[in-house]
Structures are given as structure tokens and as C-alpha cells.
Amino acid sequence: AEPQDHFESVIAADQKIEPRDWMPEDYRRSLVRQIAQHAHSEIIGMQPEGNWITRAPSLKRKAILLAKVQDEAGHGLYLYAAAETLGVDREELVELLLNGRQKYSSIFNYPTLTWADVGAIGWLVDGAAIVNQVPLCRCSYGPYARAMIRVCKEESFHQRQGYEILHTLAHGTPGQRAMAQDAVDRWWYPSLAMFGPPDADSTHSAKSMAWKIKRFSNDDLRQRFVDMCVQQAEALGLRIPDPDLRWNDERQAYDYTQPDYDELMRVIKGDGPCNRQRMEHRRRAHADGAWVREAAAAYAAKRAERAQREEPVAA
């Protein structure tokens, strides 16, 4: 059989494509792009929350937050590893991030202004990520699907932690409650925008759906997220900042106000509140670490050379 036929039959049978299988170049490129952007998002996403590690208001919360940011670095690593199975290497992808040729999730271009933002990110941003990513656990490319299973498990843990932070604040002092509501007010619409432009304007979707990389449309996922949040917000005792949010009996779903997609486009283009700051931070960390990476490489080379020099003596 032709390799193309094999590929198509695997997709049709809902089985997994593995690294050694033949795949169309477009499929490969599309996956590399998506996985890399996902990995970049984890790495850049460490910054907004990392911003509060030194100021976490209790030692327990500090430990949880440290572990969470550490998990994000771990996710970044699995995902880069998944991308590497497609024949690119991490260094190359990091370079594409640093020179701005590849993007990361726009949500991380918003600032974390108070401790409650750590809660709101956990609840809303991780919540949206999970809704986006759970279907990816069944995606057609094996290594990506398996990485996502692990990522989703940890993300749902993070989401619960975020929910807990907000719950404690919402049931705390008036100052804490106000802080929690303020954070939800600021993160709600950016979280909705995480699902991307409306289906009508989405460019990559059709092909991704056919290849079973993507399995639901942006708007479907967004709706699922809204429906999930409404109930949780009630339990939290916090208000979702949308005056038009209401149950639609006919659709058996909540009607809601769309996020500002023009704003989303501006942020994607590079003009969000923190795009420059996030990129500068990443570039600086990379540049500041250059001498360390060079040293590690030089040391490894010396060791290898010494090992080789010693062999003839031993022989």
C-alpha cells in the first residue's frame, strides 16, 4: 500500500500516527507549529504566576505555587520532546520563540496584578486550557496525545488549586473578597478569547479537524467552558462580569457576550500589555544563561575527550 493510504487509514480508524510512520508534510508542519506554540506557552506562562512566588501570602500557598510553576516548566519539556519526535530540535524551536517567529498563548500577555490573579489564572486560564486540551488527548499524533494526557492530569490539579484560592478569598475578609472579584473581572474575557477567533474567522481549523488534531470547533469549546464556569462561579460566590449571561433553554446552554476579538488580534500581533515584557524577560534569561550552557558543553566535551584518551592506556 502507498504510505498515504496507510496514513489515512490510521486516521480513519482513530488510531495513532507514530514518529516513524509516514505523514504528509503539511500534517507534520502543522503539528510542529501547534506543539511548539503549546510548549512556548508553558514556558512563557511561568512568568505571570512566577511573579507572585516571592509574595505568596502563606507558606503552603508558596509551596503550591512553586510546584505549579515547576510543573509548567515540566510541561514545556514534554512538549518540546514531543515536537522533537517530528524532526526539529528544541534549540531551534526556542530560537523561533525568541526571535518572535513563533507565538505563545496570548493570555500570558496580561499582567498579574494581585495575589488573587494566581487564583483566577488557575481557575479560568487553566480551566480554559483543560477544555481546549482534553480533546487533544485523543489527537491522532501519538506522542502529542500521550504528552497531553499527562499535562491534562496536572492541569486539572492546578485548576482545582486556583479554585481553592478564589474560594478562600471569596469567603475571607472584605478586602480579600474584593481582590478575588477584581481578578475574575479582569481575567474573564481574556480567558474566553483563549479559544481563538470565532469559527467563521478561524483559519487553521478545517484541516486540523480532518486530521483529527483538533476535534471540536473554537466556538463549541468556548461554550463548553462558559457552561462549566457559570456553575463554579455560583459555588465560589463570585460574579462573572457579563450582564448578558443567561440560560438559554432552547440551546440548553448559556448565552454570553463574546470577548473583544479586536483586542485579541492586537495582543496576538504583539500589542498586549505585557508582550514586550514577557519576551524581554525570556531573552534576558536566555542571554544571562549563555555562559552557563557554554560551560556545561565545554565540560562535557572535556570529559568525553578524557575518557577517550584514557582508553588506549587501559587497552
Place this chain on the structure above:
Amino acid sequence: AEPQDHFESVIAADQKIEPRDWMPEDYRRSLVRQIAQHAHSEIIGMQPEGNWITRAPSLKRKAILLAKVQDEAGHGLYLYAAAETLGVDREELVELLLNGRQKYSSIFNYPTLTWADVGAIGWLVDGAAIVNQVPLCRCSYGPYARAMIRVCKEESFHQRQGYEILHTLAHGTPGQRAMAQDAVDRWWYPSLAMFGPPDADSTHSAKSMAWKIKRFSNDDLRQRFVDMCVQQAEALGLRIPDPDLRWNDERQAYDYTQPDYDELMRVIKGDGPCNRQRMEHRRRAHADGAWVREAAAAYAAKRAERAQREEPVAA
């Protein structure tokens, strides 16, 4: 008359030596050393207090502290200017500070740990400086004497401000009062050590006395300082941390415990708590500013050149 005779007659008549007058090389060197160290002390002395500018607990105190630290920079400049009248230049002296060949007052090698330290430095350190410096207003070298008049006037203002800070704290909340007492406990002996080693061990004193650069011995000045502080401490309601402090009717002065001169010697030698930090800070500021100073020089040179090029055209 021989220049030497003129010099000696001026000294004897309690008049001033001026820059153009002949003076013994030793006198000149001794003055340069003393004035430069004094200037260096003002510059390094900006650090321990500058440490609290960003954290001053009221806007008024912040303004007063900013102005004080600014005054210290100003004192540094007058004093470098006074030293320059003796044929050295500032850059040279700053270089001697940065490479550790000239010293600054050891008192600035202690850390400022709380806001109350700003008060204690004003009251005790500036107080000791004034006792040391008031006689210098009558010193035999004119430019130095005149600089000291200006410096002393401002220092006594600073001392009053420090006293006020401590007075407010000592009459404030229990936490403030404890902070004030703690600061006095830590700064008392280092302030006593500011007058230098006991007369018996003082090396430069005899000649300086003869030349009327110095007019009182270390121990005399130290005694004067102690007597002054005892009364002020009572008014402040703070305790001087010396269990053996008591009035001696015979000497008509307070008996007191000598500071730890071994500690003083260690600090002078470079092993105080903050010697390395202060020098590193100064060196870093100097290094970080190099490109700015070079730019200013380059711009000045360009301007001069342009002015010259334009002249022939105008002629």
C-alpha cells in the same frame, strides 16, 4: 623672609594658609590625605542612609532624608574642591578610594538595619562628626576651614533631624520605641570609635596639632561627645548602652566604657560588616556610569570643535 618663616608665622598668628602660599610638603600631603578621606566619607556615607530613602515611613521624612543624602554629596564636592586647591584632582582621589589606597570613616561599614538607624546616625554619627569637625572650622588651611564651616552648619541641621526622628519614635508605639533603643544600642560604641584610637596610640596627631590642622586630642573630643550625649539621651528618654556610664564629680565629666578598639582596627583594616558591600556599590556605580561620563566628554569635545570650526566662517 624665607617661605618657611612666613608659613610658621601665619600658623603662629592663627591665620590662614592659602593655596598660593608656600607650605611644607608634609603639611600639604597630610592635608590632602585628611581632606580626601573626609570627602570619601561623605560619598560612602550616602549609602547607609540612602538605603532607607525608598522605605521612609512618611513623605515628610522621605523628603528630609533625600535632602540629607543630597547634602552629603554636596559636602563631598566641597571637600574634593578644597583638596584640589592643594594640587591633586578629584579623579585621582576617587581612584585612590576605589582601589582601596585611601580610606573613609569606618562608621559607614556598619549596616542600617531599621528606620530608627537613620535617626541614630543623625543623632550619634552626625553628632560625633560635628564634635570632630567644629574645631576644623578654625584649622590653619583656609579652603578646608571654610568648607568645614559650611559642612558643620548643615551637619548640625542633620543632627537635629536625627534627634527628632528618635524623639518621635521614643514617644511613639512600643514597637517604635523598641526600634529606637535598638538602634542606639547598636550605634553607640561605633560612634565613640569615630574619634579614633586613644591618644596614646594615635599616630598622626602630634604633627597635626602643631600645624593647627587638629586642635584637640581624640580622647578630649570623645569626652566632649559623651558629655553632650548623656544629656540629650535623657531628653530623648533613651538609654545609652553603657552600664558604667556615670558622672565623675572630680573630673567634671562622665566616666564611660571605651569602645572596642580592636574592633575598630578590624573595621579599618577592611573587615567590618559592610566594607566589601560599600566598596562594591561605589565601584559598580562608577563602572556603570563610565559610558555616561565618556559621552559627556565626547559631546563637550564635539562642541568645542564645532565652535572652532565655525569661527573662521564668522571671521
Place this chain on the structure above:
Amino acid sequence: MAQRLGEWAAAAPEMEEDIALANIALDQLGAARLLLSYAGEAEGAGRDEDALAFLRDDRQFRNCLLVELPNGDFGQTIAKLLFLSAYQLPLYTALAAGPDERLAAIAAKARKESAYHLDHGRMWTIRLGDGTAESHARMQAAVDAVWPYTAELFASDPAAPVDPAALRGAFDATVAEVLAEATLTRPADGWAPTGGRDGLHTEHLSFLLAEMQVVHRAHPGARW
């Protein structure tokens, strides 16, 4: 601005500059104190300058983003100073002629100070821009980095005693002249971050306030 300049204490490139930056910090702090006191009285809730400075969170501050940016190198500090004073000079000039006498008196004093600040910012921008190759590159980078934050200064607010939008012309003229003499290029307008006036700040402000407020807040109700 005063808080950020205060961070320069004993760290400026020249001793003369330590003095100059402290001077400017004192002026800015002085104006801030008068304005905060007046605002506290106008509010009528018994808050004085210190209550307003030390007991608000970043979400309650209304400053423009420009002044909360980290100092960066000396060039960045100068860029902030140049742009801020080129805005404050026409602002205080207009306020000094306004109907509110107390505000006019504060502004009349501040206007003279702003003129000095602008002069200082201008002088250094020119020296650095037209100095060495390195200083030119650094000063251009500083101007580029700070420029986006100037847009917020002129966001129209018809309810304000002076509509900031009306000051843009004077600002542009000043800046154009200084940058030209400094052989620097005015950045293109583009990204224009905003939010400071609504309490939506950069991540930097809460760190600045943590440091600024720490002693005051550790001793509730204390006098200083």
C-alpha cells in the same frame, strides 16, 4: 517618580548627578505632597498625604504607567525624565492659570521646577544622543522603550481641570526639537499601553509599593 529617583541615591554616574537627581526627586515629592494633601481635603474622608501614599494598594493608584517603570540604565531614567517634564511643563503652566486658586498656586511652583527638570532631561538627552556611539545607541534604545508610555499622558479627559489632550502639541514640539539636536529618531507611534489612570498598572508598581510602604504599614497608626 520621586520614589524611582530615590533609588538612584549614591549610584549616579557623577556626584553632580547624584545631587541633580535628588533635587528633581525632591521637587517631584514636594509637588506630590501638596497635591495629595489637597486631594485628601477635597475627598473629606480624613485621609492625609501619608494615608494616600502609604495605605493604598496599586489598584487604587492613579498614576500614569511611565513613572512606575523600573529605572533601567541612566539613559532610560533620562528618557523618562525628558518625556515626563515635557508633559508636566505645559500641564502646570495651564493649571497655574486655572480658576482653582490652590491648584494654581501649587502648579505655579511646580511649573518652575518642571522647567528645570526639562532642561536637565534635554541636556542629558543631547549629550548622550550626540556623545559616543555607545551612548547614542543606548539613548535611542531608551527613547524607544519609554516612548510607548507617553501616549497615555495625553488621553483626553474633558472632565479634568486641563484636558491632557490639549498638551500634546507643546509636548511634541519640545520632544521633536530635543531629539533632533540629540541626533535621535522619534519612534513611530504604535503600541500605546494604558490603564494607569484606571488603576490598571504594570506588574512593577506593586513591587515598588511593597518597598515604599513596608515600614509605614508595619506600624499601624504610628506617627513618624
Place this chain on the structure above:
Amino acid sequence: MAQRLGEWAAAAPEMEEDIALANIALDQLGAARLLLSYAGEAEGAGRDEDALAFLRDDRQFRNCLLVELPNGDFGQTIAKLLFLSAYQLPLYTALAAGPDERLAAIAAKARKESAYHLDHGRMWTIRLGDGTAESHARMQAAVDAVWPYTAELFASDPAAPVDPAALRGAFDATVAEVLAEATLTRPADGWAPTGGRDGLHTEHLSFLLAEMQVVHRAHPGARW
């Protein structure tokens, strides 16, 4: 130490190192929490781990000066980690064999973690020391800068469950071996700053605490 390592979040030279430093921070924080809780109970004044961490001033902290030093570059952080873990490993080993069961249990857990920290510090010290000319110079400078602060760790305290002076031998042996393999020179003993155990800290600690405590203190009595 955990607080300082937390400052490295998302800023380490490699992603793997972001994870490793966070791991070490978590271990240090975990041990600190257990010890603070125990100290609070032993004190019997109703202070829990958070009261002890967030509501004391620097003058009430009893940590050694080494851990409050700023992070500096990666080499300095590694030097701090190497020296701290080379001290903590024999300390926790001795405490794990002590008569106080609760302390012994905490130490038994912390000992295993310290062994990992020491391994990490050793590995990087060797890589950097025996890496490039630049990394060698930087690592030697880091060792020189941090070394004076190690003396305080071993100041004799016969009243302590384990007299720190007794740990010096193990520390010296470990450090000598690591530095030798790293082609680095052990600094001469000289200046040996002290005071941390008596609450006399460096000027750095109060800044660290201002940041660490800001949110907790802004909401007195709140639960988190």
C-alpha cells in the same frame, strides 16, 4: 533559601534547571515549614508557621547570613547551594540520630533532600569551574564572595541539639574534594561576618522580607 531560589523562577539558564531549582526550593521550604511549626508549638504562644514567617521583622529572624545574600549570577547561587548543603547534610544526619523524635523525623527526611542538593551543587560547581575560562573565573569569584559567610555556620553552640562546630570537619572534606575536582581554589580564611543567629543581619534581609511579607501583612488576620 527557598525565597531566594523562588526568585529564579522562569529565569534559570536552562529549563531543566528551572525545574531543579524549584525542586530544591520546595525541599527547603518544606523543611522550613516543619521546623517552624515545631518551633511554634515548642514556644507555646500560639504562633504557627505563617505567624513566624510573615509577622517577624528581620531583627527577629535567626537565619545565617549566607541564605539572605542576593542571588547574584548563577555561579553565586550555586556557591551558596554547595556550601549550604555541605553544611546541612551532616547537620541533618546528626539530628536524625538525636533523641528528639520529632526533630529526628524531620531531619531524616531533610537529610535525603540535602544529599540531592549537595549533588546538584557539586555537579554545577565542577561544570562551571572546569568549563570555560569565563565560567571558571565566575565560579571562583562566586566561591570567593560566598566563602566568608560559611564561618558563621560552624560557630560553636554547645546548647544546640547538635553543636555546629562538630560539623566543620565533614564540611571541609566535602568542599575540598569538590573544589579540587572543579579546579577551583579554596579561599583563605579571613573576614568572617556573623550576627545572623543573633538577629543582626545584612541590609539585604529587610528588603527580602518586605517583599515576602507584603500580601500577608496587608490583610491582618486573614486566612489564605
